[in-house]
Amino acid sequence: METHLLPGRRGGREVIHRVSIFIELQEGVLDIQGKAVERSLVSLGHETLRSVKVGKYIQVWVEGESAEAARREAERMCDDLLVNGVIEQFRIEVEGE
Amino acid sequence: MNTAVVVFPGSNCDQDVMHAVAETLGTKVRAVWHRETALPADTDLVILPGGFSFGDYLRCGAMAARSPIMKAVAAHGKRGGLLLGICNGFQILTESELLPGALLPNRTLDFICRPCFLRVENVSNPFTANFSKGQCVQFPIAHGDGLYTLPESELKTLEERGGVVFRYCSPDGQAEDESNPNGSANNIAGIVNEGGNILGLMPHPERASDPLLGGADGRVFWRSLFDAYRKGGR
Numbered sequence: 513m514e515t516h517l518l519p520g521r522r523g524g525r526e527v528i529h530r531v532s533i534f535i536e537l538q539e540g541v542l543d544i545q546g547k548a549v550e551r552s553l554v555s556l557g558h559e560t561l562r563s564v565k566v567g568k569y570i571q572v573w574v575e576g577e578s579a580e581a582a583r584r585e586a587e588r589m590c591d592d593l594l595v596n597g598v599i600e601q602f603r604i605e606v607e608g609e
Numbered sequence: 610m611n612t613a614v615v616v617f618p619g620s621n622c623d624q625d626v627m628h629a630v631a632e633t634l635g636t637k638v639r640a641v642w643h644r645e646t647a648l649p650a651d652t653d654l655v656i657l658p659g660g661f662s663f664g665d666y667l668r669c670g671a672m673a674a675r676s677p678i679m680k681a682v683a684a685h686g687k688r689g690g691l692l693l694g695i696c697n698g699f700q701i702l703t704e705s706e707l708l709p710g711a712l713l714p715n716r717t718l719d720f721i722c723r724p725c726f727l728r729v730e731n732v733s734n735p736f737t738a739n740f741s742k743g744q745c746v747q748f749p750i751a752h753g754d755g756l757y758t759l760p761e762s763e764l765k766t767l768e769e770r771g772g773v774v775f776r777y778c779s780p781d782g783q784a785e786d787e788s789n790p791n792g793s794a795n796n797i798a799g800i801v802n803e804g805g806n807i808l809g810l811m812p813h814p815e816r817a818s819d820p821l822l823g824g825a826d827g828r829v830f831w832r833s834l835f836d837a838y839r840k841g842g843r
Contacts, residue, residue, distance in 0.1 A: 542716070
């Protein structure tokens with residue numbers, strides 16, 4: 513069984529929340545990967561394409577009493593490591609919230 | 610001048626830089642594993658070497674910047690101790706917010722490994738004091754994520770305070786777009802903090818420290834540090 517499927521380790525009411533974190537480059541930061549993908553799609557004939565942005569999608573499973581608590585914990589993870597505030601911005605979705 | 614070279618999982622220039630410093634200066638150089646929580650007590654210079662710490666996963670240098678040793682490294686830098694980040698080490702310094710800005714994938718999306726000319730823009734810091742201002746030197750580069758960026762207003766501040774130490778240039782010292790290998794803002798290859806004691810650069814001075822390897826401009830870099838240390842007792 514995967515760790516993220518285990519029941520709450522501290523016993524009682526904790527449940528495990530799946531939190532999705534979407535990270536993208538801030539406006540004005542050169543998205544060189546997006547540009548390369550864009551050129552490739554255009555060369556494949558996707559004439560309606562106007563722009564491509566490449567970002568990151570990270571899922572974390574967080575134990576907690578509520579979805580709000582899981583969200584706050586995920587925000588701390590973004591601040592601590594997952595997001596570089598100089599170049600990136602992020603958005604969080606908690607399953608069931 | 611005692612040097613500590615921090616080794617992260619995935620560092621691959623640690624031995625080269627240890628050799629370059631020890632061979633050029635004849636001073637004591639020690640490796641410090643990233644899981645340590647303290648630097649050797651008599652450390653004068655800390656070097657974060659090049660490589661691919663933690664496989665470059667998430668962002669280059671992101672996880673290394675959170676390694677246990679980095680609290681001691683930051684404290685060393687904040688009290689004015691000499692701190693140098695080369696290539697991945699530069700990425701670790703920006704990820705640690707010990708230097709401003711960030712390093713993005715090269716504009717060509719290629720990994721670029723080749724000799725490179727640099728113009729020395731600032732010689733009033735311990736790392737480049739033995740060069741002359743405007744001098745053109747050759748250090749090689751070897752990176753996939755070397756495009757230096759920071760917001761326009763901060764870029765202006767950095768330039769105005771003389772924070773840019775190295776700029777990519779042509780063999781005759783012109784810093785134009787054709788001589789910018791990775792798309793860095795203003796051809797920036799290396800910067801120093803306001804205190805002048807923390808320097809990060811993408812090119813590798815340790816790979817230009819022996820004529821057998823195609824150049825020895827790096828020796829002037831190490832000698833600068835040593836002379837500044839002896840004069841200033843940092």
